[in-house]
Amino acid sequence: MKGNQVPQDLVSKVGETFESILKETDLIRKENSEDMSIGRAISMVFERRPDLRLNGLGHKVLQWYLCRMEGWFAADADTISLKCWDQEELLPGGHGLMVRGYKPVINTLAKGLGIRLGHRVTEIVRRYNGVKVTVEDGSTFVADAAIIAVPLGVLKSNCIKFEPRLPEWKEASIKELGVGIENKIILHFQDVFWPNVEFLGVVAESSYECSYFLNLHKATGHPVLVYMPAGQLARDIGELSDEAAANFAFTQLKRILPNPTAPIQYLVSHWGSDINSLGSYSYDTVGKPHDLYEKLRIPVDNLFFAGEATSADYPGSVHGAYSTGLLAAEDCRMRVLERHGELDIFQPAMDEETLIPILISRM
16 A cells, blocks of 8 residues: 555465465365355454464455455455355466457347347236337337346346246346446556556455556556456445546555556446446355356246356356357247247248347347
């Protein structure tokens, strides 16, 4: 917090300690039949292994490692399930930054599709012979089947009415899966005044006070830093105006870098309050089984579900959303083929003016 760089050997040493702590939490998981939070498990580790406690700067760096873990789930350690936190599969290979964002991917996948933007869905009615979708302006669309790919936070808000109601087991999976928040406060500066590293970490006495900045200059050449708060900190900052949020992020930067120049532009995300997301991505909450992801993916009649919150292997990720989208599309295709026999489902059954896409989402 005083602008001094933490020695790299201390960072590495504390990282090894954090790995040891997580291994100890695995022993606690095996010893206890009931679930608990990863935060509670870490406290128990310190009780039985006081040698893993750190003091001074080491303690602050350890809190930063915990902050990074919370950022992975977009949730606080006190709410993350010990039983399930490490159940996802990690893809091989290194990390990369999509410097142009996901737009090139989306544009490629969208070629040839009749996508309608600005059609926020309010009601989905399913019948044996099809699905009727109503949007905010009262317009309706009819299809043989539908793929529901809206964010988990939107499903939780009940702003989309299902008629008839979804089965209890489906509603329970929506209710019990956690949805976290990680926001981004993008600061654009006139010039670069920070070191050429991937990110700048802020160490402190608690994980809530810790934070980090992603250095976009290293990848893009533009003088931009991205402050990335998660969990409760993200919720608290989300209550601020964009200007106040940007000032908060700049204040954090001033604590670790001497004489920084003020940003010339800023951009603030509000995933928690954005009506089209109402959260960032899903995570396992305490006491709830990991198979909730799979239950959320299971079709209901001619409604099929996709998205990161339906991926048991890759929750909270773009590849989880993409892979479940492929599964849902194939399931939907087979459903339509089954209904129409040998009918080519890509042959328009209506005139061009009334033809609508099978895939309906809020994106």
